[in-house]
Amino acid sequence: MDASERALDRAAHNAGPRPAPAPGRRAAVLSGVAGWVPPGTVANADLADRLDTTDEWIRTRTGIAQRHTVPPGTATREMAAEAGRLALKSAGRDTVDAVVLATVTPDRHCPATAPEVATALGLGPVAAHDVSAVCAGFLYALASAAGSIAAGFADHVLVIGAETFSAIVDPDDRNTAIIFGDAAGAVVLRAGDPDEPGALGPVRLGSDGAHSDLIQIPAGGARQRLAGTDPAPGEYCLRMQGRKVYRHAKERMSQAAHDVLERSGWSIGDVDRLATHQANARITEAVADELGVPRDRVLSNIEHVGNTSAASLPLLLADAASSGLLLPHHRVLLAAFGAGLVWGAASLTWPDVTALSVHTYRG
Template identity: 40%
Template structure:
């Protein structure tokens, strides 16, 4: 997976979250739960929630602007914008709205949907455009507003999810490839474990013709099965990505997993024999932000000086589909 053509480097990152914060104590006033129940099982203390005034496009544009600033680029330098999301403001997609908000007039923009694996799948996707020499400067955004689709009366799911967006700038390089290896997987037979299904009703038209019109239901999840799936599959997919990168666990400086549940992250790190001090976690403050969780965690760690240029990072996303994947890269120029 090396020296395929133009190399890929990740030169900037950014993130954005809504101002509203929902605590575990707040949730205890809504459903039969408590901080003492939520924190040991999930690691989550608070989550940011979008208000009626927030849009995914706005959050994505803010994260992207910060990433561009760090990379030293202007919006007019961008060739491609990919938005990984399952909760677009418009069912036809929100990437073009972000393009407009940024003023990225040269960029082509489109959405990519792979739920909580979206950022990882998106990184792998944009890398192919760069490696083939089609585009040089690419914005990848992972963002979701899951609060729109949460059943706030279901204590098993409403405690988990938050809203936000994160972004990275990926650039072509003639000095080697910093995306060392990756792996993507999916298994549709497990779709029922985590979904947000469409449900329609028959609407008669004319001459016995009819269509189905309706809307999307709220998030449904089998938490126990999702936990088992993640703990079994995520270590395996990271090891496959490492194999493709011709690296071993000990070569990694950091592991950033999709921030779904602290217990899942602890179990994965334990199976891979990665020490806790190498595992990035901010799930306590944001909850599960789906496609946004990895880039938000990356951005926080970079801006705190934890992840430094040259550090080797493994990321892994997993979730609805079911989908899962991993990528190994070196941060910075």
């Protein structure tokens, strides 16, 4: 497709503004979704000797068979732009009013990465900011974007989750090296009516800083820098107390999901698909069992990508929609949990959108 054809294609997609929502009924509606994973793969067998483990041990405890890593010279900005470009194409748009990037692996501590992503996508001087809520980051970013739309600050918002965890994971730490991978996912939200498919329903967010040490990177922040001590090299990497995290993740996600169900007016039987942050297959199954959601209604792609933190939910939704596991009018319950501690849940009825997902991990 040449430049003129692309221009006509964009014009056809973007032509004809939708009717403005009725006053007081302005909602955020999902109009595009996409996922992207880098081509580099790390199979369980690649970790076995170094970490004194086996493929069977990793699969049994996490559900993961492989994870992806970015090539040298690539970082969060490039992955976020790839996913964002695909999400815009899915939504049939080439412009938005704002970009919200959920990431705990920004390219730099300062400035935020979102403005560079917006520039890379050719979006012009739009509002752009990062959200740091680790594995619950996408839900926090989604809530921020939805609030901007509801308040009339924006009509279209690109929400991206992107993580380069290979930059912060200790390759010799079996607690984390077997779990995390790199990826990006994105959605486009537009202003619409709360009764139409794709409208974001109730959102429940929470936090508990009393347990902030359960998942952390000890060094590199202002607290460590001002302490006057030199950290060990490993303190610049992620540290996690897995057993305690499991218990909190199960309890927090389940409770948030229950709250969202009640506020949505849904029963468990109304839930067609449960989409949790892909932290660990055991955690997903435990949350499903706690809620009473049948296993055949639980979405999962952790086997192929591992835990991709803030990228996890949009990547999962894109994969499920593109493979036919998530269909228009399915009622979807979302849940996530991450360091902070932070967590969240949300609901929506899936719209009729063309999901774009790069399936390099499926051959």
